[in-house]
Amino acid sequence: MVSLWGNKKNSTEDEDDDGNRPTSSSESREARESRESRESNTRQSGETNERTRLLQQERVPGYLSPDDPAVSPYNLWSVRALRWFEVVFLVITFLWWVLLLVSIFVSPPRFNSRGSGFFDFSYTTLTIGNILVALIFFAVPSSAMSILSMSISVLLLIDMIIILAVPQIRIEEGWVGIASVVWAALIAFYNVIANRTVKWGKAEEEERLTGRSETRRTVKEWLAILIATIIMVIYVIIVVLMTAVLVLRSRDATLQAPGEKFLVDGDQYSVHVACEGNQTFYDDGSPKPTVLLEGGYMPVLNGMEDWVYNAHQNGTIDRYCWWDRPGIAWSENAPSPHSAGMSANAFTEALAVKGEEGPFILVGAGIGGIYTRIFSARNVRNIVGIMLIDALHEDFLHRVASPGRGFVLWGRGIISPLGFDRLAGALFKGRTKEDRVFGKSSYQGGKFIKNKLQENLVADSLTRSEVVSAKNIQQPNVPLVVITSGRHVKQDQEWEKKQEDLTKITDNLLGWEIVPKVPAEEVWATQEGRDRLEHWLGKLYQARMNSTVVDEA
Incomplete structure (x- = not known):
């Protein structure tokens, strides 16, 4: 043996x-x-590779040449292990990136980001870029790379603290956004460690095999360091911009909503509803109508609510309510896809939770007219009047759904975390948090862009089907008023024909008026427009179900 x-x-x-x-x-x-x-x-x-055992001095007298391929930090198993982990991290991050990209268009269960979903995608894109730079220039470590990587990791740590510390941002980003920024920060720290380890390993092998640590670099190495430094400087600028936008978001979060926020759709997101005035009653004890406002392209508070408030102050109406559609102003983003009918359901649910029972007079402007008509068909017993202000006809939904518009919205959403326009507005134009939340700059926010992208994705499919069905369900005796922009009619010949078609959605038309010299959708932008809107709203308010009003303006 x-x-x-x-x-x-x-x-x-x-x-x-x-x-x-x-x-x-x-x-x-x-x-x-x-x-x-x-x-x-x-x-x-001189043919060698990572697996070739290096010659010892005892067998070959003297040192190897610094240019010998055997002089490499890859000789150390620790360096090779760090590079292997970089590859694993790249695969994991890429899979996460794909999932986030898909979730913008179709949200997996419990994967919805209430704050647009573009921040988590941007953090993950940055992480992929960070890993790729580390892999491409892995064997050429430099002090500049270490300093820039450390700067990125510190900034990402600040971002993580802001997201976790501000309740509204924490809720909007959710676990998906938090996981994305934490992963980005960890990868940045890992790259710092990897860069330092490779630098140490390179010096160690050079000293062992050539007799001294090499301080000279080839032209190829200097070029690699220059390219890597430029890329990392760009990454630092990107993270600085994202941090500044987070600071703006934290400031905007201090702006109190005038109404209340209600969780809807299985508590997946919240919408904002506000009311003005008290419920009043007719002599017979029946409640007087509450006016419900549905905004157009911009939030309701961006001009539309002003003339209704004046009508309330003048005694034309007693009470009105309005809401922000998902992704607009104080309302959070809904999961994708999200159609007009889903928004109508969310509004119905929020009103029920709030205890609003109607009856309602609906006022919709622009594309809000689509939402108004669907809401009316789904709440037929509580609707006693409809007012459409330069409303979009369903035959024009293909314009909203155009692929080119969708691609532009997607592109704007991807770069929205950098906040080029929002930061410039805050620094040089004096834009306030009111401007950014519901005012003239609100269209620049990621939530707003996500709302418009969701409209675009289903406008000519789900939404069109819903509004066509609503046309068939709509009660024929509901009083109707249609107001049209004179400028819009001059700009688009088809617009007037489709506005006339809107006057036929019920059999009880109180009036159709084309107001000259007022902007498209924003009829309230001029004093004449506000006066005509208040006049016709008063007509609707006075009308009762099944009554016929024949007097003209």
């Missing part, structure tokens, strides 16, 4: 301390000399 064990030991293929394989007792002298000759030729030619 001892003899057998000895033979097995002698036949092993492991190398000895000098880098030679011990010969077996059965190996012939000719075979041994042939093998040693091949090994000598390989060493002299």
Whole structure:
């Protein structure tokens, strides 16, 4: 048995301390000399790789040339392990990136970001870029790379603190956004460690194999360092911009909503509803109508609510309510896809939770007219009047759904976390948090852009189907008023024909008026427009279900 064990030991293929394989007792002298000759030729030619054991000084007197491929930090298993982990992190991050990209268009269960979903996507895109730079320039470490990587990691840590510390941002970003920024910060710190380790390993191997640490660099190495530094500087600028936008968002979060926020659709997101005035009653004890406002392209508070407030102050109406559609002003983003009918359901649910029972007079402007008509058809018993202000006809939904518009919205959404326009407005134009939340700059926010992208994706499919169905369900005796912009009619000849078609959605038209010299959708932008709107709203308010009003303005 001892003899057998000895033979097995002698036949092993492991190398000895000098880098030679011990010969077996059965190996012939000719075979041994042939093998040693091949090994000598390989060493002299300089052909080596990570797996080739380096020659020791005892066998080859003197040091290797600094240009010898054997002089490499990859000789260290720790360096190779760090690079292997970088590849694993890249694969994981890329899969996460794909999932976030898909979720913008179709949200997986419990994967909805209430704050647009563009911030988490941007953090993940940045992480992929960070890993790629680390892999491409892995063997060329530099102090500039270490400093810039550390700057990125510190800034990402600040972003993580802001997201976690501000309740509204924490809710809007959700676990998806938090996970994305935490992962981005961890990868940035890992790259700092990897860069320093490779730098140490490079110096270690150079000193061991060439006799000293190499301080010179080739032109190729300097070019690689320059390219890597430029890219990392761009990354630092990107993170600085994202941090500044987060600071703006935290400031905007201090702006109190005038109404209340209600969780809807299985508590997936919240919408904002506000009311002005108290419920009043007719002499017979029945409640007077509450006017419900549905905004157009911009939020209700961006001009539309002003003339209704004046009508309330003048005693034309007693009470009105309005809401922000998902993604607009104080309302959070809904999961994708999201159609007009889904918004109508969310509004119905929020009103029910709030305790609003109607009856309602609906006022919709622009594309809000689509939402108003769907809401009316789904709440037929509580609707006692409809007012459409330069409303969009369903035959124009293909314009909203155009692929070019969708691509532009998607592109705007992707770069929205950088806040070029919002930061410039805050720094140079004096834009306030009111401007950014519901005012003239609100269209620049990621939530707003996500809302418009969701409209675009389903406008000519789900939404069109819903509004066509609503046309068939609509109660024919509901009093109707249609107001049209004179400028819009002049700009688009088809607009007037479709406005006339809107006057036929019920059989009880109180009036159709084309107001000259007022902007498209924003009829309330001029004093004449506000006066005509208040006049016709008063007509609707006075009308009762099944009544016929024949007097003209």
